[in-house]
Amino acid sequence: MxxxxxxxxxxxxxxxxxxxxxxxxxxxxxxxxxxxxxxxxxxxxxxxxxxxxxxxxxxxxxxxxxxxxxxxxxxxxxxxxxxxxxxxxxxxxxxxxxxxxxxxxxxxxxxxxxxxxxxxxxxxxxxxxxxxxxxxxxxxxxxxxxxxxxxxxxxxxxxxxxxxxxxGFVPTSAPEGCRILTTTRSHSTPVVQAALDALQPDEVIRVGGAGHKVMMLIEGKAHAYVFASKGCKKWDTCAPEAVLIATGGRLTDLHGDSYKYHKDIPHPNTGGVLATGRGQDHDWYLAKLPDAVRQALV
CATH class of the missing domain: 3.30.540.10 (Fructose-1,6-Bisphosphatase, subunit A, domain 1)
Known part of the structure; x- marks a missing residue:
């Protein structure tokens, strides 16, 4: 066509x-x-x-x-x-x-x-x-x-x-009464772990791929995707961010700033990734992150 x-x-x-x-x-x-x-x-x-x-x-x-x-x-x-x-x-x-x-x-x-x-x-x-x-x-x-x-x-x-x-799917909210986070399977660091610990999760699901992690949010299998590292790129987050926002979720860096995707923007997502599913208070997650984690992602 x-x-x-x-x-x-x-x-x-x-x-x-x-x-x-x-x-x-x-x-x-x-x-x-x-x-x-x-x-x-x-x-x-x-x-x-x-x-x-x-x-x-x-x-x-x-x-x-x-x-x-x-x-x-x-x-x-x-x-x-x-x-x-x-x-x-x-x-x-x-x-x-x-x-x-x-x-x-x-x-x-x-x-x-x-x-x-x-x-x-x-x-x-x-x-x-x-x-x-x-x-x-x-x-x-x-x-x-x-x-x-x-x-x-x-x-x-x-x-x-x-x-x-x-x-292609039916958006689903994550269960109430608990906090399930998803994060990297193979690129963990002390900073990544410090961000997770600060959010006091009931469960952490470690899987590969930004797309797969955001799919866990839109299908209600996790409440938030937390990655306190500079290892992600714009091609990792552009599509997942759009799909997530379309379901009522949100994706930012760990400072709370939205990523830009124009053609001249540098490719690395140097501020890390925080994504939350629909019904989640994104600002609550941001407020819980330690200053030391943010400083590591400047």
Missing amino acids: KPRSGDWAVTIDFLQEAASLSNSSNGKNDLQTEADRSAQRCILASLSQQFPEVTIIGEEGPSFCEVPSDWVVTDSDPEVLKMACPAYLQNIDDKDVVIWVDPLDGTSEYTQGLLEHVTVLIGVAVGDRAVGGVIHQPYYNYKRQREGGEVEEMGRTLWGIVGGGVG
Whole structure:
């Protein structure tokens, strides 16, 4: 489907296009580097063909390689296209749109066989703001399928547009009467642990990938995602932030500042990540963090 003029850049058309092509990301049977590069080549080629004037920033850097024609995805879901584009996203100038792509979020877990942690992230920003995102989980249901259970389809795609709704899942609030945090599985430090301890959790779930951690919030499996480290990048958070905000949640750094996603912004998220699910008091979490943790993230 060809993009419509005026509101093309951030309409449902675009996000469904992103969801479709994330489903076909190549390299899932290869090792880390080739999987990343193959998936990104597929995504960048498909997006560039459909939306040639936008800025696309991928984790693996720019790609100038030709890709096979069957890697280029143009499908769209007609049911999703029936939805209206939010008024504030209509008539967007191409130059104001940036697409942030992480072709394989949770790469370390991917190479270790922890496939449920792996996501493909495609985030859309207009100006400074994350406004739309796709989180594709290619190995959703893989354990059940491997064990011979009934599986309608392996893999799923979640998406959200700020002010426009969500799809692919039903947002769920985390249980009351307890505090469940999710954080890094493989990049813990004394500062990361100090932030967790200050929030006095009843449970800490350590998983890989920013996309997977935010999925835990929107599905009610955790109340907050806390990562007191400079190790995250814009392509890790743009898509998850947009989907989270669309459900009523919030994502900032550990100083309480929102991240910016324009094309000239440095890629590292040097202030760490604090994300909270819907119904959570984000400011309460910020207030509980020790000054020493904030100072480590300046």
